[in-house]
Amino acid sequence: MAASVTLTAGALALADVAGAPGVGDPYFPASGNGGYNALHYDVVLKYTPKTQTVAATVTMTARAGHPLRTFNLDFRGPRVTSVTVDGIRAAHTRDAGELVITPAVPLARGEEFTTVVSYTGTPTSIQHGTLGTYGWIKTREGAIVLAEPDGASTWLPVNDHPSDKATYDFTITVPKHLKALANGEPLAPSLEGNWATFRWRQPVAMASYLASVAIGKWEMTHGKVGDITVITAVDPKFKKSLTQVHRRTMRALRWGRTTFGPYPFRTSGAIVDDPRLDYALETQDRPIYGGFVPSEDFVVHELAHQWFGNSVTVRRWKDIWLNEGFATYAEWMYREHRSKKDSAAKTFRSYYRQPAKAPIFQTPPGAPGREQMFGFPVYVRGAMTLHVLRQRVGDAKFRTILKTWAAERQGGHGTTEQFVALSERVSGKKLDKLFQVWLYKKGKPKRGSW
Ligand code: ARG
Ligand code: ZN
Numbered sequence: 001m002a003a004s005v006t007l008t009a010g011a012l013a014l015a016d017v018a019g020a021p022g023v024g025d026p027y028f029p030a031s032g033n034g035g036y037n038a039l040h041y042d043v044v045l046k047y048t049p050k051t052q053t054v055a056a057t058v059t060m061t062a063r064a065g066h067p068l069r070t071f072n073l074d075f076r077g078p079r080v081t082s083v084t085v086d087g088i089r090a091a092h093t094r095d096a097g098e099l100v101i102t103p104a105v106p107l108a109r110g111e112e113f114t115t116v117v118s119y120t121g122t123p124t125s126i127q128h129g130t131l132g133t134y135g136w137i138k139t140r141e142g143a144i145v146l147a148e149p150d151g152a153s154t155w156l157p158v159n160d161h162p163s164d165k166a167t168y169d170f171t172i173t174v175p176k177h178l179k180a181l182a183n184g185e186p187l188a189p190s191l192e193g194n195w196a197t198f199r200w201r202q203p204v205a206m207a208s209y210l211a212s213v214a215i216g217k218w219e220m221t222h223g224k225v226g227d228i229t230v231i232t233a234v235d236p237k238f239k240k241s242l243t244q245v246h247r248r249t250m251r252a253l254r255w256g257r258t259t260f261g262p263y264p265f266r267t268s269g270a271i272v273d274d275p276r277l278d279y280a281l282e283t284q285d286r287p288i289y290g291g292f293v294p295s296e297d298f299v300v301h302e303l304a305h306q307w308f309g310n311s312v313t314v315r316r317w318k319d320i321w322l323n324e325g326f327a328t329y330a331e332w333m334y335r336e337h338r339s340k341k342d343s344a345a346k347t348f349r350s351y352y353r354q355p356a357k358a359p360i361f362q363t364p365p366g367a368p369g370r371e372q373m374f375g376f377p378v379y380v381r382g383a384m385t386l387h388v389l390r391q392r393v394g395d396a397k398f399r400t401i402l403k404t405w406a407a408e409r410q411g412g413h414g415t416t417e418q419f420v421a422l423s424e425r426v427s428g429k430k431l432d433k434l435f436q437v438w439l440y441k442k443g444k445p446k447r448g449s450w
Helices: 236-260 296-307 321-338 344-352 376-393 395-408 416-427 432-440
Strands: 036-048 053-064 071-074 079-085 091-095 098-102 112-121 126-128 132-138 143-146 166-175 179-182 185-192 195-206 213-216 219-225 228-234 267-273 288-290
Touching: 036 213, 079 091, 079 098, 143 288, 166 179, 166 213, 179 195, 179 228, 213 267, 219 236, 228 236, 236 267, 236 296, 236 321, 236 395, 267 296, 296 321, 321 344, 321 376, 321 416, 344 376, 376 395, 376 416, 376 432, 395 416, 416 432
Parallel strands: 036 166, 228 267, 267 288
Antiparallel strands: 036 053, 053 112, 071 098, 079 112, 091 098, 126 132, 132 143, 143 213, 166 195, 179 213, 185 195, 219 228
16 A cells, blocks of 8 residues: 555665664663554563573564664564564564664555564573663563563563553463463463463553563462452462452552542552562553562552553653652552541651752752662652642642543653643643752752742
């Protein structure tokens, strides 16, 4: 249907036909790729715990944004055994974290195309000074994926940037004494010889850092909150806490629905695995807690991300406070809801009382820099920013702002500028000074300065 592009020399500059190796995010210049938009990933993966090897075939359906002679996927995984584009073998080379693909027939602008990448071997995780271990992570029984911010390419050939969300299907085969979980809703499993195959479907567009599988010996329980299916799974080591984690999740979910508006997905839950990562990830739709039984605060935080981060996603990593500040402020709001003794105002004061030298005041949450993007200031000073907004506009307007943000941008993206604009629109107040001081100014904001 699309007009075929004849790539005679000189007809198009090279820049028009090679997909850029990154989307231009200054925090992660190599993340994502130019020239196309991913629509869907079909992940078929077999895991052999004994050798820790995966044998996988990932099919990406995408649309070309301009004519493409070559394009990239982000991939740091094991050996690629074959690549096809629209069913025809494609040449491919690897260069650091990039898989560079040259289809036999160049792609036309607007064309929908299908890339199939097969690979086999042992994926490795990323070890980082402040971010810890992330990406594909081996566990005692199996493996688990926590990939924020740029760890998806450790196990998937993917357009690894949150600006390009896509739907996913997972077909995961494991030895039959194990179970495989992934995002979204379960489809019927099947058994063949010594292997069991688990299928999961994520029908709502998802950022690549949230895509996850969790292979292990799960103790599981199910429940319902309205029409949301809640699936909680814990490593046998945490068996005694299964019910507690499940109840906390159900309760926080009910609260989230009334506070932030309709839950954006169809399933929810929690996964508690054994490796001591000491952090959690809000994997859509079931957060993963790395090696600990989550407190109420933790559960509320990760569930709040389903609205703020997962449904409404950052377009560039610099805006990460839209995820972490919001999820942290949800903790403060939930405590206020649960206990008469606690209020968000009290929590705010306890932080504001800290001296100007305190770490939370050193990094502006609206521009934390790559190294500090998950630092305490993004979480706490980000939450403090929402609290001063609430003080300025009043409780009712503040809640309307949160609900409108979640509703208007459901399934899409949002930037800090857009949140500021929405806050001004809903409140009818000029708020640029407030956000300027709290998000971008170094040092402790002085009373009266916003
Ligand atoms: N979004 C996660 C949390 O709040 C943090 C993930 C940080 N990533 C990492 N590799 N440590 O709750
Ligand atoms: Zn968070």
